[in-house]
Amino acid sequence: MSIEPIYEARNIVRNFGSVQALQGANFDVRPGEVSALIGDNGAGKSTLVRILAGADQPNSGELFFQGQPISLGNPTDARSRGIETVFQDLALANHLDPIQNMYLGRELMKPGLLGRMGFMQTSEMREVGRVAFNDLGATVRNFTGPVGGMSGGQRQAIAVARAAAWAKNVIFLDEPTAALGVVQTKGVLDLIRRIKDKGIAVVLISHSMPHVLEVSDRVHVMRQGKRVAVLNSKDTSVEELVGAMTGALDGKEAA
Amino acid sequence: MSVDTPTKPTAPAETAPRPNMMARVGSALGAQAMQIVLVWLAIIAIFAVLSPDAFFDPNNFRNIAISVSILAVLGVGTTFIIITGGIDLSMGSVLVFSGVVSSMAMGNVGEGQGWLSALVGIIVALTSGLAWGTLNGFLVAKAKVPAMIVTLGTFGAALGLAQVLTGGIDRRDVPDVLVDTVGFGDVFGIPTLVIVASLIVIAGIILLKRSRFGLHTAAVGSNAEACRRVGINVDRQLIKVYALAGGLAGLAGLLNLTFFRSTTIAGHSLTNLDVIAGVVIGGTSLFGGIGTVFGTVIGLLIPATLRNGFVILGVQPYWQQVVVGAFLVAAVYSDQLRRASSSRGGGGRPNLFHRLFNSKRKDS
Numbered sequence: 001m002s003i004e005p006i007y008e009a010r011n012i013v014r015n016f017g018s019v020q021a022l023q024g025a026n027f028d029v030r031p032g033e034v035s036a037l038i039g040d041n042g043a044g045k046s047t048l049v050r051i052l053a054g055a056d057q058p059n060s061g062e063l064f065f066q067g068q069p070i071s072l073g074n075p076t077d078a079r080s081r082g083i084e085t086v087f088q089d090l091a092l093a094n095h096l097d098p099i100q101n102m103y104l105g106r107e108l109m110k111p112g113l114l115g116r117m118g119f120m121q122t123s124e125m126r127e128v129g130r131v132a133f134n135d136l137g138a139t140v141r142n143f144t145g146p147v148g149g150m151s152g153g154q155r156q157a158i159a160v161a162r163a164a165a166w167a168k169n170v171i172f173l174d175e176p177t178a179a180l181g182v183v184q185t186k187g188v189l190d191l192i193r194r195i196k197d198k199g200i201a202v203v204l205i206s207h208s209m210p211h212v213l214e215v216s217d218r219v220h221v222m223r224q225g226k227r228v229a230v231l232n233s234k235d236t237s238v239e240e241l242v243g244a245m246t247g248a249l250d251g252k253e254a255a
Numbered sequence: 256m257s258v259d260t261p262t263k264p265t266a267p268a269e270t271a272p273r274p275n276m277m278a279r280v281g282s283a284l285g286a287q288a289m290q291i292v293l294v295w296l297a298i299i300a301i302f303a304v305l306s307p308d309a310f311f312d313p314n315n316f317r318n319i320a321i322s323v324s325i326l327a328v329l330g331v332g333t334t335f336i337i338i339t340g341g342i343d344l345s346m347g348s349v350l351v352f353s354g355v356v357s358s359m360a361m362g363n364v365g366e367g368q369g370w371l372s373a374l375v376g377i378i379v380a381l382t383s384g385l386a387w388g389t390l391n392g393f394l395v396a397k398a399k400v401p402a403m404i405v406t407l408g409t410f411g412a413a414l415g416l417a418q419v420l421t422g423g424i425d426r427r428d429v430p431d432v433l434v435d436t437v438g439f440g441d442v443f444g445i446p447t448l449v450i451v452a453s454l455i456v457i458a459g460i461i462l463l464k465r466s467r468f469g470l471h472t473a474a475v476g477s478n479a480e481a482c483r484r485v486g487i488n489v490d491r492q493l494i495k496v497y498a499l500a501g502g503l504a505g506l507a508g509l510l511n512l513t514f515f516r517s518t519t520i521a522g523h524s525l526t527n528l529d530v531i532a533g534v535v536i537g538g539t540s541l542f543g544g545i546g547t548v549f550g551t552v553i554g555l556l557i558p559a560t561l562r563n564g565f566v567i568l569g570v571q572p573y574w575q576q577v578v579v580g581a582f583l584v585a586a587v588y589s590d591q592l593r594r595a596s597s598s599r600g601g602g603g604r605p606n607l608f609h610r611l612f613n614s615k616r617k618d619s
Contacts, residue, residue, distance in 0.1 A: 107470065
């Protein structure tokens, strides 16, 4: 694959007091590709994703989006570029239904005076939202019940589908399968493949090596605040990934 | 932030809208607001059987409606506040304060009579309520002081200031035109107070159910962090909600003034608890995220109907407090059960479970 990266981070440094979370980390993701980001606890994955999602700002380093240098002041800046993130807490409003969650903060307003008075195009949102969920195979059975009453897998699927419905370019998924059972995990992995097929770049942060190898195209390995290896999923193995994560293979790979 | 629609469909929607409508009707029937209507109807039925003539006198219903009107205006704002996960203890004092400053303003314009004076009084009452509400909202949202403490503070402050302004003696400056049209006026035989309260309630229902403001109110109460992530200004939403409730307390102050022809300084120390009890009995969760204005109205009608019925039957009206207390605890208990069952989730069939569970409770 020689496609230009759609989103790229170069030499990102982020310190929290005396703790150096990121020490010149690089990262890149290409359109229509699933890039996995792995690393042991404290390797800097979450910090890097927060920076790429606009939720945190680096001390130094550069971000390039579609080849242009950008700076993100907040998550809204990222979203306006079609970059969506699903954090581990899912950020769903439990009392609202899936459609209301999908459109939360982005409601379609009625045209003219009614819209300015705060009235929404409820039926339009219901229709388009429903199709968007079904389109991704998010297997949402109940569109009108509160999401708080749904299973962990359903809620995960709703959060991922919501992000996918708005992400035009890049979507970050932080540990999307961590709390799920076997069947639910398969559902989320299928969802990831469908998002990829739409030409969106997917970044998957995960601890689960088999899932990473199953669904991703490339694996970025982080250790001690740096990316220490980029491996093609086809040509690597769990042993090699663990080796890169723990440093047992130092010297064999160049980032 | 750019506004656009989610990626366009390629596959047709599998679920037809018709069963969805059915599901909606089903969940509406299962909602706590509907169950509370049944409870209210049962209370009416009991009184009707025990004393059909006196209870079904149209004047009796008129009395119940009037007694609930002012509380209902307060209840609309309080419902919004409790849905955000907050609380408002200050409303009774804000009502009194707004009545006092409104009365003082009206006494100083046009010799306290005429429509000009009335208009000034209305504007002053609403502005006063809005100002207290905004102060509450600002302290809750920006200063991050817990709502209970903020509104306990303004509860005392507003009442104290009202007493400072009047020397503790009730004022009675209200233009006759206002008393005749609002306080004791009728339109087609319906008391104006009831009409004003009904309009506020209907507006509240539409605002909560249909508008983005209402949706964001529930969303903030449900998960404020999620709202921040999607770019909703949570602080501003909270300030708006408290300002709305304050403005309604100001309006209630004016209604109170026109009905009693007095600022009733000492008469509203427990109004906040009456209203909060009504909101909670009506199914609004103290934990935020969920609630209805309609439920609040029924939740306020139940104590009023009980008091009325006990008087008719010659039971000591103090029993009403005992019964309402029991209702309040039962309402919160059922909310706890509901929250426990919905967070249990499991198997993706909470709705069925929920409905079975609810109907079981209805039968008992």
